[in-house]
Amino acid sequence: MAEKCTFKRGIHIPENKERTTGKAAELVPLPKQVVIPVNQHFGAPNKPLVAAGDAVKRGQKIADAAAPGPMTVPVHASIAGIVKKIEPRLQSNNTEGLCVVIEADESVSGDDFMTPLDPFTCSKDEALSRIREAGIVGMGGAGFPSHIKLNPPAHLKIDYIIADGAECEAYLTTDEAAIRAKSAAIIKGLAIIMKITGVNTAIIGIEDNKEALAPLLEQAVADGKYPGTISVRICKTQYPQGGEKLLIRALTGREVPSGGLPADSGCIVQNIGSLIAITEAFTLGRPLIKRGLTVSGGACGNPRNIVAPIGTILTELPADYFNIDYSRLAKVIFGGPMMGSAVPHAGIPVQKNTSGVNFLTAKETYSEPEEYCIRCGRCVRYCSARLFPVLMNSALEAGDLDEAQKAGLMDCFECGACAYNCPARIRLTQRFRIGKFNLRTHLAAKQALAAAKADAVKDQEALKK
Numbered sequence: 371m372a373e374k375c376t377f378k379r380g381i382h383i384p385e386n387k388e389r390t391t392g393k394a395a396e397l398v399p400l401p402k403q404v405v406i407p408v409n410q411h412f413g414a415p416n417k418p419l420v421a422a423g424d425a426v427k428r429g430q431k432i433a434d435a436a437a438p439g440p441m442t443v444p445v446h447a448s449i450a451g452i453v454k455k456i457e458p459r460l461q462s463n464n465t466e467g468l469c470v471v472i473e474a475d476e477s478v479s480g481d482d483f484m485t486p487l488d489p490f491t492c493s494k495d496e497a498l499s500r501i502r503e504a505g506i507v508g509m510g511g512a513g514f515p516s517h518i519k520l521n522p523p524a525h526l527k528i529d530y531i532i533a534d535g536a537e538c539e540a541y542l543t544t545d546e547a548a549i550r551a552k553s554a555a556i557i558k559g560l561a562i563i564m565k566i567t568g569v570n571t572a573i574i575g576i577e578d579n580k581e582a583l584a585p586l587l588e589q590a591v592a593d594g595k596y597p598g599t600i601s602v603r604i605c606k607t608q609y610p611q612g613g614e615k616l617l618i619r620a621l622t623g624r625e626v627p628s629g630g631l632p633a634d635s636g637c638i639v640q641n642i643g644s645l646i647a648i649t650e651a652f653t654l655g656r657p658l659i660k661r662g663l664t665v666s667g668g669a670c671g672n673p674r675n676i677v678a679p680i681g682t683i684l685t686e687l688p689a690d691y692f693n694i695d696y697s698r699l700a701k702v703i704f705g706g707p708m709m710g711s712a713v714p715h716a717g718i719p720v721q722k723n724t725s726g727v728n729f730l731t732a733k734e735t736y737s738e739p740e741e742y743c744i745r746c747g748r749c750v751r752y753c754s755a756r757l758f759p760v761l762m763n764s765a766l767e768a769g770d771l772d773e774a775q776k777a778g779l780m781d782c783f784e785c786g787a788c789a790y791n792c793p794a795r796i797r798l799t800q801r802f803r804i805g806k807f808n809l810r811t812h813l814a815a816k817q818a819l820a821a822a823k824a825d826a827v828k829d830q831e832a833l834k835k
């Protein structure tokens with residue numbers, strides 16, 4: 371049996387995966403309309419390339435970079451139809467963003483995919499360009515552009531490609547369903563990345579609650595006969611095992627430095643969905659226009675793993691498809707309950723990074739009021755990033771962003787383990803999420819001020835000459 375890997379300070383949460391475990395992902399009925407956010411990536415903004423009234427084919431590019439720059443990825447039509455409007459809509463991160471609304475129309479036919487491309491004979495630049503043009507981003511988190519992740523600065527030596535199949539969040543079983551159905555595409559995606567990066571070693575990390583799937587992946591490795599070494603490692607089921615930095619620590623023993631990225635420790639991490647999307651961008655020429663996700667929770671009468679076009683609004687599918695019991699529904703969460711976003715209603719589109727939507731009852735969530743911090747230190751004990759949540763929180767309460775940064779705010783990956791264990795039920799994760807946003811803004815303003823001062827000094831010196 372493979373050695374089990376783990377990390378320190380993790381927690382055990384109720385998994386609540388049993389209602390969808392083992393269920394194959396089904397393609398949802400074709401939505402009557404999709405609402406596609408123009409910006410679904412971490413980086414510079416996009417602008418729409420279409421206008422109301424335009425007919426669009428499935429796979430057609432509908433938004434791309436507003437200005438030249440590497441940190442952008444395009445967005446594509448996920449169904450064929452007519453653009454009805456382009457307007458701001460609420461997105462799963464609880465902000466309003468520009469969306470292209472496409473109504474399905476049978477008179478528009480055909481797909482607008484790219485020509486298939488052999489990833490093993492094309493150049494590195496062609497391969498990276500294909501991944502960008504396919505609109506591929508990290509499908510498990512903030513939507514970091516994959517073509518940037520796969521092209522780290524030349525001074526960083528990458529030794530490991532890691533496939534994140536931990537799926538440690540409660541309720542979610544979409545990666546598990548993908549491993550069952552598409553193990554060959556996952557392994558091919560790894561082989562493509564190994565070719566692009568020139569790395570010889572890849573490791574797939576899965577938690578031991580999915581150990582039965584390891585032979586499927588191992589068989590796909592044997593069948594693929596790709597160069598290099600691809601192995602499957604079993605990790606203990608422990609939250610938040612799927613956090614990039616923790617998975618790296620568990621699988622390689624390496625540490626990602628504070629403020630650094632996985633590449634700083636010689637690793638590149640990709641999630642299961644992104645690997646499949648990369649494979650399909652080459653073999654089918656298909657951009658990222660649909661994704662797998664789990665729809666579950668106690669108020670969901672028909673929990674299932676699904677594949678949905680990007681932009682699908684789940685509540686617009688036939689009512690019996692999920693059978694939501696609105697009388698028991700207390701909270702809708704995009705993603706899992708630990709790291710996902712609670713949203714005010716379910717009429718929000720599925721995005722490239724939506725791994726699940728959970729319809730939770732009052733019993734499955736907590737709404738008790740916060741109490742005062744009793745300085746018990748439990749949040750510190752359970753933080754696997756080795757931060758000081760209590761200090762970060764008190765600095766944020768005092769409005770001292772610099773102090774919060776010193777306490778490690780930017781290294782917080784919002785896993786929720788501190789809040790889960792806080793006896794005072796302080797909404798630590800929410801505070802840190804907002805605090806990180808404010809700190810980024812604060813640092814950008816500081817940088818702009820410093821640049822303006824430097825310019826002023828230069829101007830004064832020029833005047834003296």
Ligand code: SF4
Binds near residue numbers: 747749750763
């Ligand atoms: S766990 Fe909660 S109550 Fe205890 S120190 Fe941390 S913030 Fe305070």
Ligand code: SF4
Binds near residue numbers: 752783798799
């Ligand atoms: S401080 Fe951040 S990383 Fe640490 S337990 Fe809390 S949410 Fe997780």
